[in-house]
Amino acid sequence: xxxxxxxxxxxxxxxxxxxxxxxxxxxxxxxxxxxxxxxxxxxxxxxxxxxxxxxxxxxxxxxxxxxxxxxxxxxxxxxxxxxxxxxxxxxxxxxxxxxxxxxxxxxxxxxxxxxxxxxxxxxxxxxxxxxxxxxxxxxxxxxxxxxxxxxxxxxxxxxxxxxxxxxxxxxxxxxxxxxxxxxxxxxxxxxxxxxxxxxxxxxxxxxxxxxxxx
Amino acid sequence: xxxxxxxxxxxxxxxxxxxxxxxxxxxxxxxxxxxxxxxxxxxxxxxxxxxxxxxxxxxxxxxxxxxxxxxxxxxxxxxxxxxxxxxxxxxxxxxxxxxxxxxxxxxxxxxxxxxxxxxxxxxxxxxxxxxxxxxxxxxxxxxxxxxxxxxxxxxxxxxxxxxxxxxxxxxxxxxxxxxxxxxxxxxxxxxxxxxxxxxxxxxx
Amino acid sequence: xxxxxxxxxxxxxxxxxxxxxxxxxxxxxxxxxxxxxxxxxxxxxxxxxxxxxxxxxxxxxxxxxxxxxxxxxxxxxxxxxxxxxxxxxxxxxxxxxxxxxxxxxxxxxxxxxxxxxxxxxxxxxxxxxxxxxxxxxxxxxxxxxxxxxxxxxxxxxxxxxxxxxxxxxxxxxxxxxxxxxxxxxxxxxxxxxxxxxxxxxxxxxxxxxxxxxxxxxxxxxxxxxxxxxxxxxxxxxxxxxx
Numbered sequence: 001x002x003x004x005x006x007x008x009x010x011x012x013x014x015x016x017x018x019x020x021x022x023x024x025x026x027x028x029x030x031x032x033x034x035x036x037x038x039x040x041x042x043x044x045x046x047x048x049x050x051x052x053x054x055x056x057x058x059x060x061x062x063x064x065x066x067x068x069x070x071x072x073x074x075x076x077x078x079x080x081x082x083x084x085x086x087x088x089x090x091x092x093x094x095x096x097x098x099x100x101x102x103x104x105x106x107x108x109x110x111x112x113x114x115x116x117x118x119x120x121x122x123x124x125x126x127x128x129x130x131x132x133x134x135x136x137x138x139x140x141x142x143x144x145x146x147x148x149x150x151x152x153x154x155x156x157x158x159x160x161x162x163x164x165x166x167x168x169x170x171x172x173x174x175x176x177x178x179x180x181x182x183x184x185x186x187x188x189x190x191x192x193x194x195x196x197x198x199x200x201x202x203x204x205x206x207x208x209x210x211x212x213x214x
Numbered sequence: 215x216x217x218x219x220x221x222x223x224x225x226x227x228x229x230x231x232x233x234x235x236x237x238x239x240x241x242x243x244x245x246x247x248x249x250x251x252x253x254x255x256x257x258x259x260x261x262x263x264x265x266x267x268x269x270x271x272x273x274x275x276x277x278x279x280x281x282x283x284x285x286x287x288x289x290x291x292x293x294x295x296x297x298x299x300x301x302x303x304x305x306x307x308x309x310x311x312x313x314x315x316x317x318x319x320x321x322x323x324x325x326x327x328x329x330x331x332x333x334x335x336x337x338x339x340x341x342x343x344x345x346x347x348x349x350x351x352x353x354x355x356x357x358x359x360x361x362x363x364x365x366x367x368x369x370x371x372x373x374x375x376x377x378x379x380x381x382x383x384x385x386x387x388x389x390x391x392x393x394x395x396x397x398x399x400x401x402x403x404x405x406x407x408x409x410x411x412x413x414x415x416x417x418x
Numbered sequence: 419x420x421x422x423x424x425x426x427x428x429x430x431x432x433x434x435x436x437x438x439x440x441x442x443x444x445x446x447x448x449x450x451x452x453x454x455x456x457x458x459x460x461x462x463x464x465x466x467x468x469x470x471x472x473x474x475x476x477x478x479x480x481x482x483x484x485x486x487x488x489x490x491x492x493x494x495x496x497x498x499x500x501x502x503x504x505x506x507x508x509x510x511x512x513x514x515x516x517x518x519x520x521x522x523x524x525x526x527x528x529x530x531x532x533x534x535x536x537x538x539x540x541x542x543x544x545x546x547x548x549x550x551x552x553x554x555x556x557x558x559x560x561x562x563x564x565x566x567x568x569x570x571x572x573x574x575x576x577x578x579x580x581x582x583x584x585x586x587x588x589x590x591x592x593x594x595x596x597x598x599x600x601x602x603x604x605x606x607x608x609x610x611x612x613x614x615x616x617x618x619x620x621x622x623x624x625x626x627x628x629x630x631x632x633x634x635x636x637x638x639x640x641x642x643x644x645x646x647x648x649x650x651x652x653x654x655x656x657x658x659x660x
Contacts, residue, residue, distance in 0.1 A: 059392075063399075064359075071385070119503060123520065123521040123569070123573065124493050125524060126493065129525075133509075170271075182279065185279045188276050203263055
C-alpha cells in the first residue's frame with residue numbers, strides 16, 4: 001500500500017499540481033484583463049454598456065461554476081464550438097473570474113473619492129487622462145487584496161475541472177483510487193493539505209496587505 | 215424535476231447548518247479562551263482554504279473507508295455545511311467585532327451574563343451587520359449543491375448529467391439548468407434583500 | 419468687457435432647484451467674494467463656470483467662450499479657469515511637483531524640463547519650493563492647499579475659482595493660505611471666492627455677492643454691504659456670522 005501511496009503522491013505533485021496551477025493562473029489572467037476592461041467601462045456610466053455588463057456579471061455569478069464548465073465542454077460542441085478539457089476549464093474559470101474581477105475593479109475605482117476626478121477635470125484632463133493618471137494608479141493598489149482572494153477561490157474552483165476530465169490534482173486522486181480504494185483517505189487528506197499550503201499563505205498575505213492599505 | 219426539490223432541500227438544510235456552525239464558531243473565535251479561539255481559527259482557516267469538492271469526496275469516500283457509509287445527500291450536505299460554515303464564521307466574526315464595544319459595556323452594567331450578552335445584544339447586531347456578506351455565502355451554498363453531482367445523481371445537476379448521458383441533448387439542458395439556478399439565486403437574493411431592509415429599521 | 423458673465427443661469431439636481439436665476443458679471447482683476455448660508459448654491463455657481471456641472475438654462479460666457487456652445491471644448495474652457503477645492507484634492511500618489519506639472523505636460527503639451535521649471539517657480543511663489551519632492555501625506559493641510567493653488571496656477575488661467583478654500587483647515591493655518599490669496603489679488607488676478615472668511619471678503623474683496631436659496635439677494639461693494647446691509651435676509655445672515 002505504501003508504494004502505491006507514494007507513487008500516487010509523486011504523480012499528484014509532478015503532474016497534477018502543475019496542471020492545477022497552470023489552469024488557475026491562465027484563468028486569473030483572463031479574470032484580471034477582463035475585469036479591468038469591464039470595470040473601467042462601468043466607470044463610463046453609459047446606461048447601455050452598464051446594462052450589458054451588469055447582465056454578464058449577474059448571470060456568471062448566479063449559476064454554479066460547474067454548470068458553466070459542463071456547458072462549455074459538453075454543450076458548446078452542439079453549437080459548433082469544440083474545446084478540449086483544459087481549454088474548457090480555463091474558459092469557464094476565466095469567464096467566472098472576469099465577472100468577479102469586474103466587481104473588484106469597479107469597487108476599487110468607485111472607492112476613489114469624487115474630488116479626485118473633479119480636480120483632474122478642472123485641470124483640463126479628459127476622461128481617459130483622468131482614468132490613467134489619477135484614478136487607476138490609486139485604484140490598482142486597492143484591487144490587490146481582493147484579487148488575491150479571487151486567486152485562492154480560483155485555485156479551489158479549479159478542482160471542478162476534474163469533473164470534465166482535466167488531469168489536475170483531484171482527477172489524479174480519482175484515477176488512482178479506482179485501482180486501490182484504500183488510497184482514498186491518505187490521498188484526500190494529502191491533497192487537502194496541499195491545497196491548504198498553496199492557499200493559506202496567499203490568504204494571510206492578502207489580509208495583511210488589506211490592513212496596510214486601509 | 216425531483217432533482218430541483220432535492221437541490222432546494224439540501225440548500226435549506228445547508229442554510230440551517232451553516233448558520234449553526236457560523237454562530238458557534240464565531241462565538242468561539244471571539245471568546246476569551248485561547249483554546250476556543252485556537253480551535254475555531256484552525257477549523258476556519260483549514261476549511262476556507264481547501265476546495266469544497268474535495269471535502270465532498272472526503273465525507274463520502276474517506277468515511278466509507280473507515281466503515282461509515284453516509285448517503286450521498288448527507289455526505290454532500292455535511293461537507294458543504296462545514297465549508298460554507300467556515301466562511302460564515304469569518305463573516306460573523308467580523309460582524310461581532312463591528313458591534314460597538316459600548317453595547318457590551320452597557321449590557322454588563324445591566325447585570326447580564328456573558329452568555330446572555332452574546333445571545334441578546336451582540337449576536338443580533340452582528341447578524342444585521344453581516345447580512346450582505348452572509349447572503350452571498352448562502353447563495354454560494356445554493357450554487358455549490360451542484361458539486362454533490364460528483365458523488366451521486368440526486369440533486370438537479372446530477373440528474374441533468376444523467377439525462378444528457380442518455381439523450382445527448384446537452385446545450386439546451388444546461389441552459390435550462392442555468393436558468394433554474396438563476397431563478398433560485400434571484401429568489402434567494404430577493405428574500406435576503408427584504409430581510410436586510412426589515413432589519414435595517416432597527417438602526418445603523 | 420467682463421471676464422465672466424452669467425445670465426439667468428438655472429440648475430436643478432433632480433427635483434431640487436439649486437440655482438434659480440443667477441445673473442452675475444465679474445470684471446478682469448476683480449476679487450468677487452460669494453457668501454451665504456450652506457446649501458444656497460454657492461459651490462454650484464463655481465462649478466457651472468468651468469462646466470464641471472452643466473447648466474439647465476441661461477448662459478455663461480468665460481473670456482468670450484460660451485459654456486453652452488457644444489463647439490467649445492471642455493479643455494479650452496478649463497485652461498482658462500483654475501479651481502481650488504475645499505478638500506484640496508491633491509493626487510496622493512504624486513509628489514507636490516508632479517501634482518503641479520501634470521496639467522502643463524498633459525494638457526498644454528509642455529516638455530518635462532519646461533514644466534518642472536514652471537512648477538518650481540509657482541511652488542516658490544506659494545512658499546513651498548523645498549517641499550517639491552514630498553507627497554501630500556507628508557504635508558500639512560495648509561501646505562497641501564498651497565500646492566493645490568500652485569497646481570491651479572500652472573495652467574496660467576485667466577480666472578481663479580476658490581471653493582471654500584480655507585474651510586477644511588484649522589483656524590491657525592488658514593492664515594498662510596489667505597496670505598497667498600491676498601498676494602494673488604494684489605497682482606490683479608481675477609478671482610471668485612466662495613468663502614466664510616468675512617475678514618478676507620471685507621479687506622481683499624472688491625465685489626461682494628450674498629446668495630441664499632439659489633438666488634443672489636444682494637451684491638455690491640464689500641464694505642458697504644457689511645456695514646449697511648439692505649435686504650432682510652442679508653442682515654439676518656450677517657448678524658449670525660459676524
